[in-house]
Amino acid sequence: MRQLVELQLKSTSIKDITNGYPLILKEAIENSDLTIEEGSLLRLVDKNNGYVATGYYGIQNKGIGWVLTRKEKETIDLKFFVKKLGEAIRKRANYNESEDTTAFRVFNGEGDGIGGLTIDFFNGFYMASWYSEGIYSFRKDVYTALNEVVNTRGIYEKLRFNRNGQYVEQDDYVSGEKGEFPLIVKENGMNYAVDLNDGAMTGIFLDQRNVRKALRDKYSEGKTVLNTFSYTGAFSVAAALGGSIGTTSVDLAKRSLPKTIEQFAVNGIDYESQDIKVMNVFDYFSYAARHDLKFDVVVLDPPSFARTKKMTFSTAKDYPKLVKDALKITNDDGIIIASTNNASFNMKKFKTFIDKAFKETNTRYKILEEHQLPEDFAVPHNFPEFNYLKVVFIKVMKPGK
Incomplete structure (x- = not known):
């Protein structure tokens, strides 16, 4: 009980x-x-x-x-979860019917009425992420409800919490068909390889869908693109498919190399024609400056917090420095795509970090567009602090313009 x-x-x-x-x-x-x-x-x-x-x-x-x-007589039982998941699925009917996007969020925690739980769709498979032991205790009802409201090809899960102070390594498979990985999903017609049974990450961050589309459709043709903190190279794929004349992907994680090669391959892009560097992004900035390398577009999407042997990086403290380093290797009239998923500050505060970097380098700029979470990442009404994603497309103005 x-x-x-x-x-x-x-x-x-x-x-x-x-x-x-x-x-x-x-x-x-x-x-x-x-x-x-x-x-x-x-x-x-x-x-x-x-x-x-x-x-x-x-x-x-x-x-x-x-x-x-907030209804005193409402019981938290299977019927409750069926109702909540059903409402969320119906809200995303346009995604369910899409042929060129087969990966999206079907349930977004507090935005859909159950904080601590998210569910993503990957080409027939569903992946639940659980953010506390407390919500995980409802898993039986949640999975029964999910199978009641949709036809699941298979279900996987990620435990985003420690159990009794210990991180638990586990098989992420729950029920249904076992996936053959990598599983290929589509996003606005682009292919991405994902693995739902490979630790914490899947291979793609679904909340950046609209940003990748904008990069592909408006900012890549004929341009050189640097993708920093590149993870599996998803932005690089979007740039290459948008007509970039060359992408450079930089990430410290050793597995970023084979994962980025895989993402290029599933899109029919010759990875040998692209540049993939396994190194610290800040070391790469120094390397690029020494070799007079400059780019037309620079993507900055760092983790909220990172620690290496040499340094500690926090977006809340160090984002202005990151932008200043990027400015040194961005062409005049170039574009910086500045992004953060740090929920501890809002878009207004984020733009002060950008302004600080440009003022300290005496560089003029123009904000071309802003993005926050896409519509499938529902957030509670009247509480914008839960809309954690902040992305700004910035044009670096040529001196004298």
């Missing part, structure tokens, strides 16, 4: 929860020192024991749980 715990909300937090804020913060709770089992249902009340909402207890870096419903 699942534990039900009553928690009193501080008066300052009741309005937010009532207005749709989905996250339960530890500091929002009056009796926050209770010992609660992961996956317990939480009945959130005011000081007079008046009902506010029902949630679940699941510790992750953002808070101690998520609101599931």
Whole structure:
């Protein structure tokens, strides 16, 4: 039997929860020192024991749980999950019918009403990502509901949390057909190779779909493109298919080389005509500057935080330096695509980092377009802080223009 715990909300937090804020913060709770089992249902009340909402207890870096419903009589059972998943699937009907895009998000956590859980679609297969032990305790109902609302070819999962303080290595297969990997998916007509059973990553970040399309359709033809922190080279593929005269992909991870070669290969692109470097991006900036290498387009999509033997990088602290380094090897009238998925600051703050870099280098610029999460990555209404992706296309203005 699942534990039900009553928690009193501080008066300052009741309005937010009532207005749709989905996250339960530890500091929002009056009796926050209770010992609660992961996956317990939480009945959130005011000081007079008046009902506010029902949630679940699941510790992750953002808070101690998520609101599931604000209807006192709504039961958190299989029927609840069928309803939530069904609503999410119907919202994405245009993706389900698309022939040129066969990978997208079908359920986006708090944006679809269940924080801590995301589900992605990959050409018939579904992959659930679980962000706490608490939400993972509902997996049986979630998988039963998923099989009820869609025809699943096969289901895989990723555990994005530690169990009892230990990261658990596990087979990611759950049920249905076992996939043959790499599995080829389409995104706006481009091919990408993914592996749903290979650790934390799949081979592509689906939230960058519109950015890759813009790079391919508007900014690549006849241009040289540098893709930093390139992972499996997805941006490089988009640039090559858009008519780039040469791409350079740079990533420190050794596996980025075979993975990038694979992405070029599944698109019929001769990888030997492209440049793939396995090295620290900041070392590459120095290398390029020493060799007078310059690019027409530079893609900056770093991890929020990274540590190497030589340095520590944080987007919240070091993004201006990253842009300044990129400026040294970007042609006049070139384009910098600056991106971050760091949720700790908003788009307005991100643009101050960009402005700082350009001002400190006495360089003029023009913002051509901005992107945040695509529509399948639903976010809660009125709470833009959950829209974590921030991408800005910047034109580097030639001196005197």
